[in-house]
Amino acid sequence: MLKIGLTGGIGSGKSTVCRLFAELGAPIIDADIIARELVKPHAYALNQLVNQFGADILNSDATLNRAYLRDLVFSDKTKKAQLDQIMHPLIYDEIERQIKALNSPYCVIAIPLLLETQQMQRVDRIAVVDCNADTQLLRVVNRDHLKPEQVISIIASQMPRQQRLSFANDVIDNSGSAEQLAEQVKRLHNSYNLLATC
Ligand SMILES: Nc1ncnc2c1ncn2[C@@H]1O[C@H](COP(=O)(O)OP(=O)(O)OP(=O)(O)O)[C@@H](O)[C@H]1O
Numbered sequence: 001m002l003k004i005g006l007t008g009g010i011g012s013g014k015s016t017v018c019r020l021f022a023e024l025g026a027p028i029i030d031a032d033i034i035a036r037e038l039v040k041p042h043a044y045a046l047n048q049l050v051n052q053f054g055a056d057i058l059n060s061d062a063t064l065n066r067a068y069l070r071d072l073v074f075s076d077k078t079k080k081a082q083l084d085q086i087m088h089p090l091i092y093d094e095i096e097r098q099i100k101a102l103n104s105p106y107c108v109i110a111i112p113l114l115l116e117t118q119q120m121q122r123v124d125r126i127a128v129v130d131c132n133a134d135t136q137l138l139r140v141v142n143r144d145h146l147k148p149e150q151v152i153s154i155i156a157s158q159m160p161r162q163q164r165l166s167f168a169n170d171v172i173d174n175s176g177s178a179e180q181l182a183e184q185v186k187r188l189h190n191s192y193n194l195l196a197t198c
């Protein structure tokens, strides 16, 4: 099966693109969804995180306090590395498990930090969802009601746009309308189906 790694900066449109691929019948494996599932109350990964960072990372109902954990690791490289060391192997194990369960010409594996974590070898092709930083900022602020400074610092912590694009086998330009995006996804869907049968 042809494995398409879908990536892009925050708010570039990865989830939107995944929905479009799914509408065309492509199976989607989403690292963000897997990460959320892994830290459900009393799950193994959540217990590991509590062991590492303390019970302060939990809300009173035993769910993960995401905002607290995000702030805890954002400006502390050691803590970020500890978090990644716990989460990344579990996420990639689950991705592999889901791939094995599929039977289709190709699948889309959405991994926001595919390039930052240097996991490109796990996929056959890299599709990058791309728009400029101003567009990312506007869309994320509208979606999440974060402060612009917060979004700007997240964008700055990710791989620079041109460097990310240099890894792309396919670029999905999401600077335009929803219709223009859907058209590109349709074209890629056809070409991935063709490639998968070659
Ligand atoms: N072409 C578009 N025109 C207008 N709005 C868009 C377009 N594409 C995506 N959006 C909106 O921009 C926001 C960000 O898109 P989306 O959530 O798909 O990005 P993402 O890359 O998954 O973000 P994250 O990195 O946070 O997971 C969403 O509110 C989405 O509805």
Ligand SMILES: [Mg+2]
Pocket (backbone or CB within 6 Å): 014, 015, 016, 032
């Ligand atoms: Mg998303």
